[in-house]
Amino acid sequence: MSLSDKDILKIRDEFPILSRKVGERDLVYLDNTATSLTPRRVVSEIEFLYANSKANVHRGVHTLSQEATDRQEHTRRRVQGWINADSFEEIIFTRGTTEAINLVASSFGDRFKDGDEIILTVMEHHANIVPWQLLQRHKDIKIRVVDINDRGELDLDQYRSLFNEHTVFASFTHISNVLGTVNPVKEMTEIAHSHGVPVLVDGAQASPHLRPDMKDIGCDFYVFSSHKMYGPTGVGVLYGRKELLESMPPYQGGGEMIKHVSFEHTTFADLPFKFEAGTPDFIDIAAFSKAIDFIEETGIGNIRDHEEKLLDYATKRLLEIPGIKVYGNAPHKAAVLSFNIGEAHNYDVGFLLDKMGVAVRTGHHCAQPLMERLGIPGTVRASFAVYNTFEEADKLIEALKRIAPMLL
Numbered sequence: 001m002s003l004s005d006k007d008i009l010k011i012r013d014e015f016p017i018l019s020r021k022v023g024e025r026d027l028v029y030l031d032n033t034a035t036s037l038t039p040r041r042v043v044s045e046i047e048f049l050y051a052n053s054k055a056n057v058h059r060g061v062h063t064l065s066q067e068a069t070d071r072q073e074h075t076r077r078r079v080q081g082w083i084n085a086d087s088f089e090e091i092i093f094t095r096g097t098t099e100a101i102n103l104v105a106s107s108f109g110d111r112f113k114d115g116d117e118i119i120l121t122v123m124e125h126h127a128n129i130v131p132w133q134l135l136q137r138h139k140d141i142k143i144r145v146v147d148i149n150d151r152g153e154l155d156l157d158q159y160r161s162l163f164n165e166h167t168v169f170a171s172f173t174h175i176s177n178v179l180g181t182v183n184p185v186k187e188m189t190e191i192a193h194s195h196g197v198p199v200l201v202d203g204a205q206a207s208p209h210l211r212p213d214m215k216d217i218g219c220d221f222y223v224f225s226s227h228k229m230y231g232p233t234g235v236g237v238l239y240g241r242k243e244l245l246e247s248m249p250p251y252q253g254g255g256e257m258i259k260h261v262s263f264e265h266t267t268f269a270d271l272p273f274k275f276e277a278g279t280p281d282f283i284d285i286a287a288f289s290k291a292i293d294f295i296e297e298t299g300i301g302n303i304r305d306h307e308e309k310l311l312d313y314a315t316k317r318l319l320e321i322p323g324i325k326v327y328g329n330a331p332h333k334a335a336v337l338s339f340n341i342g343e344a345h346n347y348d349v350g351f352l353l354d355k356m357g358v359a360v361r362t363g364h365h366c367a368q369p370l371m372e373r374l375g376i377p378g379t380v381r382a383s384f385a386v387y388n389t390f391e392e393a394d395k396l397i398e399a400l401k402r403i404a405p406m407l408l
C-alpha cells in the first residue's frame, strides 16, 4: 500500500505551517534535512502539557510530578520499542544528536590513550567530527578518514584497510545529510566488530526515513534528533549497549544523576539516569511520543516510498536544467537533492528561490570536509518529507528554470 494524493492532502492538514505564505507565495518547504515540520498533535500536546500538567519529573511525590514522570518514561519505552533496543536503560535523552555524540566522545573516549586511532568518514556532519577532535586537546589520538567514490558512496575496501591494532573506535553516519547516501551500516559494524572495535552510528538523517533496528544493525551506539523526525526541538536520543554505558563515567554532574552525594564521596544513579543530569526537557520528550505515533500511523515504509518517488521525479526533472550538477548519485539514496547550477553561487540560487516561496538550504551543510573533498564551497540542497507533493517539486524546477538564465 502506498500513499495516494488524497492521503498526502490529509497529512498536510496536520501541518498548519504548510498553509502560510512567504511574501505573496505559498510556502514550498524543502529544507526537511535541517528540520522537519511538526504535526498539530505534537504542538497540541506541548500546549496541553504547559497548560494542564507542568511539574518537574522524578523528584515529586505529588500527582502532577508523577504524571510528568510517567509521560517521559512512556516516551522512553516508545523509543525503545521503535528502535528495537533490549531495555529502557539503553535509551538516554539528550538535547539532540550533537549532544549525544559529545556524550559518547567525552565519556567513552575517557579510556582512549595516546596513539589510539578513530575511524570517521569524509561525509560526516561536523557533529561527528569536532567532538572527537576535542579529545585531541588532551590525548594524541589519530583520526583516520574513509573516502567516497564518484557516486558519493563510502569506499568500503579502504574502510576495511584502516583497521589496525591501534583502532579503538569507528563513528559514521547512517545517511549523509548532503549526498543522501545510505551507508551499509550493518556491514560496517560487522567489519569493526571483527576487529573488536565498537561503533557509533549517527542516525540523525536516517530516523525520519526508516526504522533503525538496533538488533539488526548491531551497533554499540546510535544517535538521533526528535526535531528531524516530526518531533519537538531540544530532544535527542542516545542508544547505547548496556554493558558499555555501565562501564562509562558520567558525562555531566548534577541532580537526577546521583544516588547519594556527600563532599567526601558521591555515587551515581543507575541507567539511564546516570547520563541525564539536571532537569530534562520533559515536556518536549513527552510530546516526542506523538511524533512517533504520527510516523507509525502513516507507516515508515509509506513515508519512504513517497519520498523516494519525489526524489526520483525531482532528480529527473532537475536534469532538464542546463548546467546542473547533482552531488550524490548512490543507488541507495534518501530524499536529499544537493546540486549547483553552473558557476552560480549556491547562496544566490537559494536567495532567489526564497523570493519564489521555495525554502531550500545552501552552503556547506555542516560538512566542510566533504565540500573540500568535492572541491566546492557549498551546494543548494532540497530535501523532501512525507507532506511534500509532486506539484511542489514542479515549483522548485520551474523556479530554477527562471533563475538559471539570471545567474549564468
Ligand SMILES: *Cc1c(COP(=O)(O)O)cnc(C)c1O
Pocket: 033, 034, 095, 096, 097, 098, 099, 125, 127, 128, 173, 175, 176, 177, 202, 204, 205, 225
Ligand atoms: C542534523 C545532523 C546532526 C546534528 O543534529 P542536531 O539535531 O543539530 O544535534 C548530526 N548528524 C547529521 C547527519 C545531521 O544531519
